[in-house]
Every structure is written in C-alpha cells, then in structure tokens.
Amino acid sequence: MALAPELIKKYNKPVPRYTSYPTVPLWENNLDEKKWEDLVSIAFDQFGKEEGISLYIHLPFCESLCTYCGCNKRITKNHQVETPYLEAVLREWEHYLGILGDIPTITSIHLGGGTPTFFSPDSLEFLLSKILKSAQIAENPEFSFEGHPNNTTYEHLQILRSLGFDRVSFGIQDFDEKVQKAIHRIQPFEKVKEATENARALGYQSINFDLIYGLPHQDLETLWDTLSKVSELRPERIAFYSYAHLPSSFPAQKSFEAFLPDEQLKRALYEFGKEKLLEMGYEEIGMDHFALPDDPLCLAKKSGSLHRNFMGYTTIKSKMLLGLGASSISDVWLGFAQNEKNMEQYQTNLLNHHLPLIKGHILSAEDLQIRQLILDLICKGEATIPFSIWEKLDRHNLEQLHEMENENLINSIQLTLKVTEEGMAVVRNICSQFDLRMNQNQKATTTFSKAI
Secondary structure, eight states, X not given: OOOOHHHHHHHOSBOOOOSSSSOGGGOOOOOOHHHHXXXXXXXXXXXXXXXXXXXXXXXXXXXXXXXXXOSOOEEOOOGXXXXXXXXXXXHHHHHHHHHHOSOOEEEEEEEEESOGGGSOHHHHHHHHHHHHHTSEEEEEEEEEEEEOTTTOOHHHHHHHHHTTOOEEEEEEEOOOHHHHHHTTOOOOHHHHHHHHHHHHHTTOSEEEEEEEESOTTOOHHHHHHHHHHHXXXXXXXXXXXXXXXXXXXXXXXXXXXXXXXXXXXXXXXXXXXXXXXHHTTOEEEETTEEEOTXXXXXXXHHHTOOEEETTEEXXXXXXXXXXXXXXXXXXXXXXXXXEOSSHXXXXXXXHTTOOOEEEEEEOOHHHHHHHHHHHHHHHHSEEEOOHHHHTTOOHHHHHHHHHHHHTTSEEEETTEEEEOTTGGGGHHHHHHTTOHHHHTOGGGGGGSOBOO
C-alpha cells in the first residue's frame, strides 16, 4: 500500500541508513590502535574462530566521475597506481593475521569501490590469491564484487570466477540516456546485457542490479523503460536505492540539482518501481532490496536468519567484518574502526607498520542492545525492546511511536514492536526513535540523507 502524501511529507527528513549503530557521525572515537588490536583479538576469540570472518576490500579508483556518487573514490586513468595500492592492502591483511594469531576461516569477501574492475584481472588475481592462500575458506563462501558494465571484461569475470566468486553486482542506476548524461554515467543496455550474459555463461549464481530512484530527469515513463530492460535480463537481486542528495559533501551533485524530482514524485517513483518489481516476480527483502523467491536472501528472510552490515543485506551472519583498503570500515560487533581516506596516507601508515585508522567506536552494553534492536527491526520487521532502553526514551520518542501506531506504521504489544507493510517505507524513522545517541545530539542529523 502506498504511503499517504501527508506521511511522506512528515517523515521525509534526515535519518541514518543504519548500516551500523551507532552511526558513523556519532562514534565516540574512544579507541586507538592498541585498543583496536585488542578488541579484534577478543572478538576473534569470542566468535570469529567459530563463525569465521568476512572481508570487505575497498578498491577506490575510477576512470571518470559519476556525479551522483557518494563513495570514497579517486579519479584517474593512470593504472600504475594499482600495484602500490594492492601491496598496501596486503600489508594491512598481514597485520590483521598477526593480531588474530590463528589462521582465520573466510566466510565472505566483497570487493567494493570505486570501481573494482578498474584493476586489471591480473592485479585482482595477485591480491586475492595471496589472501586466499593465507586463510581457510568456509564450505559455502559468499564471494562478490561490484562491476561497472563498461569495463567488466570477460577476463575479469573469468579470473574472479576461478577464485571462487559467484556473485556480481552491476551498477545500473538508470537506462535512460538523459538521466545517464546528467549523472555522467553512460552505459548502453547492450554493455549491461553482454556483461550479464558473460557472468551467467561462466557460472555466476547471483547477479544483482543497483538501481536508483530520485535521479535528475527521472519520471514514471523513464523508470518503466528501465524496469522493462531489467525484466529482460532478470537479475536474481535488485537494490532499488533512494538517491542521497548531499551536495555539501559531494559538490558534483550540484550540477543537476535543478532537475531532481520533488519529494512527491520521488516517492511515486519508488511505489511505482516496487509495484512493477513485485509484478515481475521479485519479493521485497527490506529497505530497498528485492530478490527472486528462490534466492538465498528470500529464503533467509523467511527463515528469520537475514543479517545486515555495512554492505547491505546478507545471509552470512559472521559478527566479524574486517575492512581492508582506504576508507574501509571494520565491524567486529564489539566495535568499529574506519581507515584513512587519503590513499597516500593510507599507504604510508602501512609502510610504517601501523594500521591506518582515523576513527572508531567501542560499543557500550547499551549500544549493543540498541544495535540488536535496530537490526531486528530492519531484518525481521519486529523486535523486543529491552526495558532498560524503553525507560530511557524521552517524551518526544514516545509520542512519535504513539503517532506511528495510530498511522498504522507499527503495531505494539507491551515491549514487542512489529513494523507493518506501510511502516517498512519509513523503517529508518522507526529505528531512529530508539537511537539514543542521535536523540542526544540533534546536530548530527544534518549529516544524513532524507528518509524518502
């Protein structure tokens, strides 16, 4: 059911995406390198040895700037940067191996960017073969990478498949030429089709398309054309993201500001897109994510085993995610740490045998309770609220929750809260009522994108 216009207006305000709790701007930065190393070691002993660990590897280079993008990236056509950067990533991995002590079991790897396929197939093989040889691999690992359809060659797909990768995510955003020109990302449908067919021919089990609604010049007609093309290729998963307009952080976004859809049209784009995806046979997983019924994400949602981390929804429930590369974020459940964003400083720190950390957060007992609460709301659509958290909610939060119940966004029985179908559209807003750190620091909301 579509959200009423008055509710769109009411809830379209800046709130976190809740890929973590606390969210990055509200970290206390209460750790240094030694504390982080100790925390990683404790987490590995407590659950990492048994559950295994996940790796996120940030590969930040792109040959051209996509003006909508909010990722940490470096624009260059100089491919001489590949080897020094990958050598730094391997130094970081070796440092973590020293902290862990025992050989870890890798349950998942995700290559993000930037543009991972900026790197040559040989460069990617150089990096990944060394990492894989230094660890044990779980029985059914989930290895995935982000590919730009314009430069993801057959050789890229072939090399990565030989290394165990069987999932690829293509950044489509929109197929309309006018939209593509506005966001400086020209990629013909034929290129996407070729990359998709190559991946399937090589045995990739899951293909994801990233789509974005709320881009400049988008309307219902252009979106329908995009979805018709998506239907022809039928990827197993679709991420249908809300465009995050933050020109103060990403100035290139100012170039198309005058052509963005208003909030009513933006929400209409989502409702229309969701309706068509459901008609195409996809099922809604949660915040902006859809998958075919036999996809592991769908099965995990139905079984209650769905998990979410900095990379989005996943079936892998490892509590340890180590982020390698410039700007990467590590999450060991008990704490977070983010790497240096500057490429040169990142490499220098590692040459000097230091982890390239710039910020972090050790979670308190209260943080851990709220983290689990928010995770349950986002992944399961329901949660039990610890009484110790409930009694700390202020009058405004309680009034908001009462209004949400009257608006049929949530149902509550004592301390059990369930999100309705309509409520999933504003689940970020619902989660924010329990975000005690944000509620104590309202200035932080200026750093977040709008919910709708």
